[in-house]
Amino acid sequence: MKKIWLLLMVFLVTFSVLCLGIDNRGAEAAKAADSGKGAKATCQTCHADFAAVIPKGHPAVKGSDLTACTSCHAPDQTGKAAKNAFSSRMHLAHVAPKGNQDCLVCHTWTSGKSFGLKGVKGSFGAPNKEDVAMMKEIFASWGGSKFMDNLHAKGNIGCAGCHGKDLPKADDTVENNRCLTCHGPMDKLVKKTEPKDFKDRNPHKSHLGDIACTVCHKAHGASKVYCLDCHKKFDMKIQGEKAP
């Protein structure tokens, strides 16, 4: 099983490299999408022959659209926190900065009603125009920002890894338990950041109580050590701060 995943990784890396290499074709698909013809673009617009992009040893791939992949790699709709999810790798390869595809190359969407995958049953939610615009904006951040979302993207963790199975809403936040699935347990985290000199200056054991991880760790914006708002002299750093 592990071997298959490894092969898939190789496949996707190759796949994305190829996508970059044949930029004009990606651009064509994007152009088709921009002009409202996204629905007409298929995988084959770029990948005339899947054999050219799949790794050695991968079973032959038939078909011209997304079902060529999803017939085996069924999309994960459970929303469980998983590293290296197929969905994440597909998105990483196809959205900026590696790719430049419109959502609707792969996805079906009826504003306010449904959002799914071509050739796959079921809907992830009912985003409207603003929701989709937001997701596009956040995907761009996830794919290429210096924020925490990109740090997760580099670990092949996509939206569902943090937000669960439903499409994130505009006022969505992420509960601590979700973060602690990978970064926990809390005791261990507290121990890890305990200062040698003054143990009560531990950002993960705040005098403000059981605060949310997201107080400091922002996925789609600059992370910031909240303590420093008042304790200006503390020497604390955080990942995902905007580059100077």
Place this chain on the structure above:
Amino acid sequence: MTTEEKDILAAKGLSRRSILKGAVAFGAVTASGFALNMAMPGAAEAMIKKLPKKWDETWDVVVVGSGFAGLAAASAAAGAGSTVIVLEKMPTYGGNSIINGGVYASWDDKYHYRNNLGLGVDSPKQHSDDTLKGGDYYNIPELVDVMVNGATGALNWMIDEGDAKIRPTVTRAGGHTAYRTHSAVAGVGREYTEALRKMAEKRGAKIILNSEVTWIWRQDADPKSPVLGLEVKRGRRVLNIKAKKAVVLASGGFSQDIKMRMAHNPRLVPEFNCTNQKGATGETIRFAQAVGADTLQLNFIQLYPFAEPETGILDTPAVYPFNGPGYGIVYVSKLGKRFVNELERRDVCAFAQINLGANMKPTWSIFSRPMVLKMGGSYEEIDAGVAKGRFVKADSINELAGKIGLPAAALADTINKHNKYLEEGKDPDFNKPITKVMIPLIEGPFYAVSQWPAVHHCMGGLRINRDSQVIDVFGSVIPKLYAAGEVAGGVHGSNRLGSNAMPDCVVFGRVAGTNAAKEKV
């Protein structure tokens, strides 16, 4: 709005006042669903903020702010059976309350500590007299009356129902004539915010963080026109929340709103440090004003005289200078000399330091180990503070002077003189009222903590009555709008006595929540 529409409104002679008075000439427009709005005074656009067509959420009572007042209101309202949401703008709950010094003025407590420790007499009347005098009689007497008579009950309410714990001592703080200041076991306001949060949540209230109020919905300023709900920004989403019974504003003061504080008190320039959390800005007051609310005394803004000099925070050591005077703490300048009667009010202590000159920052509080527990401190806090360098410890006054860089002879002279004053019961230098429980600085170890004033508390705010209802600019109650805590004005007059903030917040929060729950749906 088109230019023509603006012209039409102008031609009708609409002024801010005519709109505010109930939109007599404006009837046709309000009837089609426009909300009162003076967001941009003088601009016609200000008149056409449309009332929401639908509400995203509906609650009986909507509370703005999750500090002492907001949580007390939520506890009371939820306890009376109302559905309650608490909206907190910041990503953490508790506002300034969770980081405050945890001192609570009350003439009595569940355990009757003052009486049992032989610390003299007190009464609600005496508490009221001190509060009025300390506020230079600018206080609204009926509001002071509510606070002093509700303080003990509210303290015991948090002890009994929220498991709040107080230290077994009572201190006498600046401006108070009795030993009535209670300290929390946690040493900070978190003791009470946690108690109130647990009480509110146990009763079913819901606290939602990252939810910033961006408007108060009211159709017009007719005295019968109630507040309808709030516009709220939550993450990337803007939603409208309906309040079936009432909105309670408990959003705190505006010490961190430099523009607003300087608009009312120009000498509080940006160079002043501030003890407050970042969210202490004044937009809620402006929104309330925009729907007709009256304000009072916004220029009365207090400096905390003993903040940490570099950053301005009110950390645990910064509470000691405030709690110490009743037990003999001495304040000295860099020259090793006293500069004020330590039992003076906060404004006097703050400006006594500022008037020494900017190059005289910081000043120091000198105290000793025998005072620590009596003044509501703890040895653990002392040890932690010494390790961090906030408290400086020495076995003699001479050694202490050396460690903090003060002239040793001058400091020794000051301390010796002060010891003599305690013995003689008279302070000829600053007229401090000496009491028998004050401890001379003879037995060590001795401690010093540095201090300097920082912007701290807004005495002024929204005008309320004794039922915590917000009053409009014409003197009428604004139906279904309450305010409690620092966002409301008039309780403290020109200068709040230290440890009066918490009884103000908890008592009025309780009053507001209780009354809000009684409103008709």
